Amino acid sequence: MNAPDIVRCAYLELVVGDLAASREFYVDVLGLVVTEEDEHEIHLRGLEEFIHHNLVLRQGPVPAAAAFGFRVRHPRELDRAEEHYRALGCEVRREAPGFRRGIGEVLRVLDPLGFPYEFFYDVQHVPRLTWNYERYGAGAIVRLDHFNQVYPDVARGAEYLEDLGFRRTEDIRDDEGVTYAAWFARKDTVHDTALTGGAGPRMHHIAFATHEKHNILYICDKLGALRRSDAIERGPGRHGVSNAFYLYLRDPDGHRVEIYTQDYYTGDPDNPLVTWDVHDNQRRDWWGNPVVPSWYTEASTVLDLDGNPVPVREREEAREMDVTIGADGFSYTRKGEGFKVGEQL
Numbered sequence: 001m002n003a004p005d006i007v008r009c010a011y012l013e014l015v016v017g018d019l020a021a022s023r024e025f026y027v028d029v030l031g032l033v034v035t036e037e038d039e040h041e042i043h044l045r046g047l048e049e050f051i052h053h054n055l056v057l058r059q060g061p062v063p064a065a066a067a068f069g070f071r072v073r074h075p076r077e078l079d080r081a082e083e084h085y086r087a088l089g090c091e092v093r094r095e096a097p098g099f100r101r102g103i104g105e106v107l108r109v110l111d112p113l114g115f116p117y118e119f120f121y122d123v124q125h126v127p128r129l130t131w132n133y134e135r136y137g138a139g140a141i142v143r144l145d146h147f148n149q150v151y152p153d154v155a156r157g158a159e160y161l162e163d164l165g166f167r168r169t170e171d172i173r174d175d176e177g178v179t180y181a182a183w184f185a186r187k188d189t190v191h192d193t194a195l196t197g198g199a200g201p202r203m204h205h206i207a208f209a210t211h212e213k214h215n216i217l218y219i220c221d222k223l224g225a226l227r228r229s230d231a232i233e234r235g236p237g238r239h240g241v242s243n244a245f246y247l248y249l250r251d252p253d254g255h256r257v258e259i260y261t262q263d264y265y266t267g268d269p270d271n272p273l274v275t276w277d278v279h280d281n282q283r284r285d286w287w288g289n290p291v292v293p294s295w296y297t298e299a300s301t302v303l304d305l306d307g308n309p310v311p312v313r314e315r316e317e318a319r320e321m322d323v324t325i326g327a328d329g330f331s332y333t334r335k336g337e338g339f340k341v342g343e344q345l
């Protein structure tokens with residue numbers, strides 16, 4: 001099927017329970033830039049962004065991820081996207097300009113995995129603050145890097161995303177051929193989205209990029225100084241997959257936010273796939289530090305096109321947390337030299 005020409009992941013809409021508390025987290029603590037705001041919703045972006053927003057926070061009753069927005073290369077790609085999804089039998093809605101602040105026509109779909117995807121081209125340009133160093137806090141979040149989606153059947157989800165034109169850049173598998181997670185790119189970095197095997201469809205995290213590791217360390221130090229270290233869920237650390245330096249935070253509603261820097265270029269057509277053994281204890285943290293259980297088990301509800309929570313299905317294949325016994329207690333540092341056994345916590 002003719003897939004739409006997707007340029008990049010562009011925005012996420014999050015429903016939050018207390019808009020002021022969320023504003024404090026994303027603006028005062030993390031330093032995202034406010035493009036527009038009113039008493040119902042806030043439109044935020046990274047310092048290097050020129051499209052209207054990368055994140056919408058909307059006050060609502062059920063904390064959830066309401067839309068995953070992707071920019072396409074030309075307005076005609078909305079027609080191609082509509083054709084693609086109708087051929088898949090998906091619910092498709094075309095929304096006139098103005099449906100979303102700063103965005104032109106939007107094509108909305110509930111995709112075959114149950115995720116609310118949106119596609120757009122026309123967008124209001126806003127000031128790119130790249131050189132406005134007076135606006136930079138030490139956390140310095142410069143752009144949206146990726147989404148991460150929880151879905152029960154990663155192999156099935158990968159088939160759908162690859163048919164949508166995404167390039168698989170990395171994955172985690174076992175010797176029996178089970179796929180536990182996979183990463184998919186449209187732009188020239190490691191991913192625009194990823195599938196984490198688990199009960200889904202749910203939103204695992206949104207990731208923003210900084211330029212330097214010290215920006216991430218500053219965010220940790222700032223949260224400590226604010227006595228908000230409980231917002232730190234996992235990290236800081238160095239990923240195996242993607243090679244990025246990372247930190248995972250939980251926002252006031254429990255939505256997971258990754259701060260991410262220095263992954264690698266993947267733009268050549270023959271970019272080699274990197275596959276990790278699920279028992280490799282350095283796959284998710286290159287230093288072998290354990291993955292806290294909540295990172296595997298907790299994620300955000302997603303909404304359908306009418307704003308209702310999408311029902312969640314459990315994963316039927318082996319779960320990474322079980323296979324590695326708790327948080328990476330049954331994994332090896334050096335293959336063939338035996339396993340680290342038992343809980344790491």
Ligand SMILES: O=C1C=CC(S(=O)(=O)O)=CC1(O)O
Pocket residue numbers: 146148194207239240241242244258260283284285
């Ligand atoms: O962006 C990512 C890159 C790597 C990893 S992992 O924990 O190293 O698998 C997780 C992640 O999907 O958040």
Ligand SMILES: [Ca+2]
Pocket residue numbers: 159163
């Ligand atoms: Ca196919």
Ligand SMILES: [Fe+2]
Pocket residue numbers: 146147148205207258260
């Ligand atoms: Fe991530």
